Amino acid sequence: MSSPFTVRRIVAASACLLAIGACSSGRSDRAADTAAVAPGISDSANASSAVTGAMASMHRDTIAPRVQAHLARLDTSDPDSLVALVATDRQVVTTLIADCERMMREMKMEPPREWRNAVQALRQDLDRMGSMSGAQLRQLVPDHRKRIEGMLTMRRDMMRM
Known part of the structure; x- marks a missing residue:
């Protein structure tokens, strides 16, 4: 089982890759970008990433x-x-x-x-x-x-x- 530190690193790396992909891609289908960029990440890492993204959206949306x-x-x-x-x-x-x-x-x-x-x-x-x-x-x-x-x-x- 991965340590919490490793999961955080994977989530952080995925977020960086997603940000780079979002900036360089002309596509508007971000869900497809997420699946294409990080196919090997576990479900728990994807869930952590989703929660982090939702929290950021809620913060911005205040x-x-x-x-x-x-x-x-x-x-x-x-x-x-x-x-x-x-x-x-x-x-x-x-x-x-x-x-x-x-x-x-x-x-x-x-x-x-x-x-x-x-x-x-x-x-x-x-x-x-x-x-x-x-x-x-x-x-x-x-x-x-x-x-x-x-x-x-x-x-x-x-x-x-």
Whole structure:
């Protein structure tokens, strides 16, 4: 029976091979890549790898629920409360942008034009929002929300890659 250290080394090596395969392969069928790269690994090692991958996905996915909760607050807040939420909005949006940029760097992905335009529009929103009244913020929220939702959609698409 293999020691836990050996299993960890096998799992780590498999993860490296999978990452290299994912970056260099144009295929979108990652399950087939996994089977092709590591045919000799035991079921327990595959299970460990699956748990590790699931944990990483859950960790990365904590941002989306926070953004969704923030969007719900924006929708239900009165104009005066929106003024108080501007700093929180800045933090949520910049965290979302930074996370997406980190994901693109890790995937060695060039940010597409659509992404750059979305980031620019959101940063313009953030710049303007600090000096807006509650009524002005209430008018901006629907468009601002659409831009944030668009970014979440792009993020979900990246996570599926």
